[in-house]
Amino acid sequence: MRPEIQRVLVRLRSWIRRYVLAEGIAATIALACLLFWLTFGLDLAWFKLSQLELPGWFRILCTIAMVTLIAGTAIVWIGLRLFRRLDQTDLALALERKFPELNDRLITAVQLSERGGSDVQSAMLERTTDEAVSRLSAIELKKTINPVPLKRMLTAASVLLASVLGLGLADAQGMERWYQAYILGRDDYWEPFRRNELHIQIVAQPGDRIRSFDARGIYKHPRGEDLQVLATVPESAVPPHRVNLQFIGFGGAGQQRGQVSMSRMGDDEFRHTFSRMVNDHQLWFRGGDYVNRQPFRVQVVDPPRVDSIELRCDYPSYTGLDSLEDRNVRVVGMQVALPMETEFELQASSNKPLLQVLLRTPNFELSFGFDATATGTRPTKLTLLDPEHATSQTVELNVSPATLFDQDRRKFHVPLTVTLDAAKQLARLKDKPEFPLPLVPDQTVQIILIDEDQIESPEPATLTVNGIVDQSPVVETRRTGIGTAVTRMASIPLEGKITDDYGVAGAWFGYRTNVQPQEQKLPLANLPQGQKEFRLQQTPEQAVERLNLIPLQLEDGQTLTLSVYAEDADNLNGPHVSHGELFTFQIVSKDDLLAKLFDREVTLRARFEQIRSEVQEMRNSLDGTRDQIATTEKTPAAAAGQSQVISAYVDRALHQIRKNHTESRSIELSFRDLRDEMVNNRIDTAELLERIERRIIEPMSFLNNSDFLDVDRRLGALRLAVERQTAMGVAAEEVTASVDHLLAQMDLILAEMKDRGTINDLIQNLQDIIKREKQLLEQIEEKRIEDSFFGPPK
Structure with missing residues (x-):
């Protein structure tokens, strides 16, 4: 092949390759810019619509698609075309098609030069080649390639590239946002470019505590409590005009969706309250261009509560309750009572593991527990409160919270003591804080729990510890067999009992006289040994305690005040001393006492005579009733009317006889008291005791225990006979006989009383004579003294 033809074909091949390269690069750039604008626009439109990335x-x-399309374009438009093999025949044909004047000479020369041939053929090839070279020199080789498509592609690529570069200069943040979104693949690529921002928190109760969602966007909320959501605008952000809250509630009936507009509170705060939330919720917030990518989740859980409280008590030794210390006192309700000065350990259990515990009283607050990580401990702090001066002081106790909690932190225990000396002990804690903490009696202890979800008890558990003050012993005494007038030889009997909450430690007689007002003590014959109930008795057979007046050497006319005293074993706030009734006795002579007793006997005799007369009246009316009964039995026609009259009489008779019986028994007891007073005052004689015992008391006892009851029984039989209208006459006769016997016995007793009255009258008359003689002697002595000092001179 002639060199001239070869140079033309090489130049054509080079121009074609440069054209393909330029066009491929331009196409790739144009496509890349188009994809950039497409993805940039999609991102911007989506954000405008949803405020989300x-x-x-x-x-x-999108990134994979862009890379794929750009790579494919580069391969198709550059790789496949640029590296495609261009043969000389192909190039010659391209020139032949573009320049028809070559008249196939160029393609003939190229093809024949590759084959070779005979001399004739060589001559013809030479001539054809010459003609081809001659004509090639006359054509413009650049016109072989059409530059218009390349120019269009370059123009489009330039325009698109310039727009992208212009965007980069005008909106560098937009370019950076696109780069972070599609190249770096960041999920929050819009975050630095938002104008609005909200900080979502929870206002927890009690105390309006601000709580944040955790790193997973979860907040645990106590079941049934109000949930107040707080959205605040940081200082660096622009407050939105409105914040919308969208939520989904997950309940037993399915999902519940809703949307509300949060209430604006000032310029940079928005709030909304969900009332009594009982189901889990998911929350989305929209304000301006802010929206949370992932929902905030509210998980509803049970709040911490105190399930049970028990007290492990160490009672004061004087109470005698040591045997109960191995049994915890379970608190039922909100109140418990303990003996004063009891040290106890408050043991409480909760429904879930705890983080912190706060015990609050009007005088102090105790807090202990762990920090929010549930691994590090917080100092055990005691805040001493002074409500009167509204001051407080906080001290630390050298106690690890781990020692106050059980291993699972569902139980805790706090040493306390209920004491009357609480104020002084609290003051000492300022210098030396230690357990047990003193409680003022009857004050309420509030227990506030914070669990591992940092949820605080909606309402504190309360416990009121009532301190049982050891009361003074209760002394119940009464005189028996003695009156208010006694002789100086008397032995005063007292009966009764002494009771105390925890046992009587001691008891004694306390007395004083008008001559010696200072109280004196005398021991009892039988002393208490710590019994809770102590009976006054000298011996098991003698249920009275006696005070012998002989050692006191009293004189007639003096006044004696006597009582029984007792004390308990309280060695902490006591001992407490109390006494029973104060008995006042007048010391009289034997004769004076006998006179007083005689006066009482005369009164009793008069009362007995009144009873006898009432029984006699009943007996007299009984005769008329017997006549009515006889008439009724003879005339059955009049039985109905007469029966009502007879029944009325029987009822009145029963009432009367029972009244008389009661009064008679009272007189019998009074005579027994008379006898006892004579014995206790040591003015008795064998003859006096025999007459009053054998002739009055014993007959009256038989009268009351037999005769009155017999009359009552026969009157009852008469009433039954009247109701049945049978044997009424016989029943009436039996009543008459029984009443007559009763009257006869009463007459015998009255006769004995009158005989005693005759003797007593003689004694009384003799005492009156002696008394008048004494008064006369006193008057004579006064007259003599008067005449000696104020008489006329001799």
Whole structure:
């Protein structure tokens, strides 16, 4: 092949390759710019619509598509075309098609030069080659390639590239946002470019505590409590005009969707309250160009609560309750009572693991527990409060919270003591804080729990510890067999009992006289041994305690005040001393006492005579009733009317006889008291005791225990006979006989009382004579003294 033809074909091949390269690069650039604008526009439109970044998976697909399209374009438009083999025949044909004047000479010369041939053929080839070279020199080789498509492609690529570069200069943030979204693949690529921003928190109760969602966007909320959501605008952001809250609630009935507009509170705060939230929720917030990518999740959980409280008590030793210390006191309700000065350990259990515990009283607050990580401990702090001066002081106790919690942190225990000396002990804690902490009696302890979800008890558990003050012993005494007038030889009997909450430690007689007002003590014959109930008795057979007046050497006319005293074993706030009734006795002579007893006996005799007369009246009316009964039995026609009259009489008689019986028994007891007073005052004689015991008391006892009951029983039989209208006459006769016997016995007793009255009258008359003689002697002595000092001179 002639060199001239070869040079033309090489130049053509070079121009074609440069054309393909330029066009391929331009096409690739244009496509890349088009894809940039497409993805940039999609991202911007999506953000305007949803204020959210495009989903990551979508951006990854876009990036893969862009890379694929650009690479494919580069391969198709550059690789395949640029490296395509261009033979000399192909190039010659291209020139022949572009320049018809070559008249196939160029293609003939190229093809024949490759084959060779005879001399004639060589001559013809030479001539054809000459003609081809001659004509090639006359054509413009540049016109072989059409520059218009290349220019269009270059123009489009330049325009698109210039627009992208212009965007980069005008909106560098937009370019950076596109780069972070599609190249770096960041999920929050819009975040630096937002104008609005919200900080979402929870206003937790009690105390309006600000709580944040955790790193996973979860907040645990106590079941049934109000949820107040707080959206605040940071200082660097522009507050939105409005914030919308969208939510989904997950309940037993399915999902519940809703949307509300949050209430604006000032310039940079928005709030909304969900009332009594009981189901889990997911929350989305939209304000301006802000929206949360992932929902905030509210998980509803049970709040911490105190399930049970038990007290492990160490009672004061004087209470005698040591045997109960191995049994915890379970608190039922909100109140418990303990003996004063009891040290106890408050043991409480909760429904879930705890983070912190706060015990609050009007005088102090104790807090202990762990920090939010549930691994590090917080100092055990005691805040001493002074409500009167509204001051407080906080001290630390050298106690690890781990020692106050059980291993699972569902139980905790705090040493306390209920004491009357709480104020002084609290003051000492300022210098030396230690357990147990003193409680003022009857004050309420509030227990506030914070669980591992940092949820605080909606309402504190309360416990009121009532301190049982050890009361003074209760002394119940009464006189028996003695009156208010006694002789100086008397032995005063007292009966009764002494009771105390935890046992009587001691008891004694306390007395004083008008001559010696200072109280004196005398021991009891039988002393208490710590019994909770102590009976006054000298011996098991003698259920009274006696005070013998002989050692006191009293004189007639003096006044004696006597009582029984007792004390308990309280060695902490006591001992407490109390006494029973104060008995006042007048010391009299034997004769004076006998006179007083005689006066009482005369009164009793008069009462007994009144009873006897009432029984006699009933007996007299009984005769008329017997006549009515006889008439009724003879005339059955009049039985109905007469029966009502007879029944009325029987009822009145029963009432009367029972009244008389009660009064008679009272008189019998009074005579027994008279006898006892004589014995206790040591003015008795064998004859006096025999007469009053055998002739009055014993007959009256038989009268009351037999005769009155017999009359009552026969009156009852008469009433039954009247109701049945049978044997009424016989029943009436039996009543008459029984009443007559009763009257006869009463007459015998009255006769004995009158005989005693005769003797007593003689004694009384003799005492009156002695008394008048004494008064006369006193008057004579006064007259003599008067005459000696004030009489006329001799």
